[in-house]
Amino acid sequence: MESPSVVKMKTYTKPNLRKSVKQHLKEWRKQWDLQLMVVPWVLFILIFSYIPMYGLIMAFQEYQLGDVIGFSRWVGWMHFEMFFQTPELDLIIRNTFAISFLKLVFCFPVPIVLAILLNEVRSALYRRSVQTITYLPHFISWVVVAGLTFDLLSVDGGIVNHVLMTLGLVKESILFMGEPKYFWGIVIATDLWKEVGWSAIIYIAAIAAIDPELYQAAAIDGAGRFKRIWHITLPGIKPTVVILLILAVGGILDVGFEQILLLTNSLRNTMVYETSEILDTYVYRVGITQMRFSFATAAGVFKSVLSVTLLVIANRVARKISKESLF
């Protein structure tokens, strides 16, 4: 018979606080077939999303054709210095923020208003028809939208000029695409036309999730339609609105690159340059057309850093003001 302490030693097992690496691998290997469904795609993401992220280091290097990405000659902050000394930088930043701000002011609230209006329609058929029609433009490519826009705004035969002249508001056709001052308005209007129906979907769903009994109770208390909207509908969708607002502010520098590229005829339209050039088109122009890869990457890095900063700020502000936040 062994002494009690020896028995204790033999029966005492180390508490299994952390599995060993070997244990992890064993479990991993056990579900090899499930992993097979997943791992190739994780690798895919690592290749197509993370290698370019690593490639951002190019902003600090001088990339020459033929170099392996990320292993070129080191030049430190040179490209950034050049970027900050670019004469058009003021213009570019002003345009980017202006268009983005205008989009926030106009294109963000309108879908909400649309959702509220649609909710007030009692005929399901009418509501569904309008909905179906309004999100049609979302499925059309920007190429077609740009083409339609050019045609509607054209100097001979375009309906906009036709209407303006018939109403006597102008004496001769306006060359809309030839003047910088119209560009921002065109960008906002086309974006609104294209996306208002689609963006409204989320809000329509959020409104539908509001308890109908709240409305009935309010009606019994004598609340009119506007009071009901103000006190029930709007607060009911507040969480959704705040989250989407944060995302919108975080994406504030993504002002619709494809849209603007197309509306300027792939940058061929130089007449509107002073209001149309944004960060993304500048990166495209300098990087793809002029092949100054490293410099363009530096501009891109600047944009990313700015975006993330704005996202964090927006999130913090939202959390302070309304207790809703993204993270």
Add this chain to the structure above:
Amino acid sequence: MDLWRTKSDVIVDAAIYLVLALLAVVTLYPFLNALAISLNDAKDTGRGGIGIIPRVFTIENYKVIINNDSLFRAYMITISRTLVGTVSSVIATAMFAYGLSKSYLKGRSFYMIVCLITMYFSGGLIPTYLLIKSLHLINNFLVYVIPSMISVWNTVIMMTYFKGLPDAIEESAKVDGAGIFRIFFNIVLPVSAPIIATISLFNGVYQWNAWFDAAIYITNENLKPVQSLLVSIIDTSKFAEAMAKAGLDAERMGAANAINARSVTMATMITAVLPIIMVYPFLQKYFVKGVMIGSVKG
């Protein structure tokens, strides 16, 4: 609610109906106008004033498209990339999402983090371009298919759906000893028709409308999709008009061509959007749900 309708309610109702009707009209007008111009004789269109009804009906413009070799080739490219791209993307995304939906997947949190970071941060245009270049995908049809195969957004939507499926349907198959691939293809997929329809629509629309990837990665004209062709048609005809007005008369010589170009441009645009217009109303309930799931989870 009818008991509480007052006279002012009726007026407001009417106003709302009116505003929405106006919105519908503004949304539809450009399409109907384009359709009318495309079905109208080109010379007659040049006289101006076409609204939504063609004055001199003709299908000549469409005939031009059908007979045009480069347009035909472009359509073949667009159709191929939509079919191949959508099918491959849906299968890849479904597999990925299904695996991720299993909570017992080892390394799941790691995989999820890898996915989610890409939603907020990316390498940007230039590094991506250089990557594609080094993968020899420049001027290669596969550049339409491979890089866009997995979208984290779509993966999350599908994953949410798969998570919502009851375990029971897989249990009996597991007891019978079926492997995970068989369970996936024979049981899960058939039950997931709605989400597959949704993601197929998203992918299909993306592929059909894509032009920018062709613009930077493809220089071979034979590989350009319809949208790219449309861009060059629009660029040259519309910009020519602008230059003409600005007094650069060199383009005026092309005035006659400009008229025909407009009609053919419209016809091309109509054919570029027609398939989508015909399909999307039927898939409404699917993508509405898809958007909701995606945004709630996201």
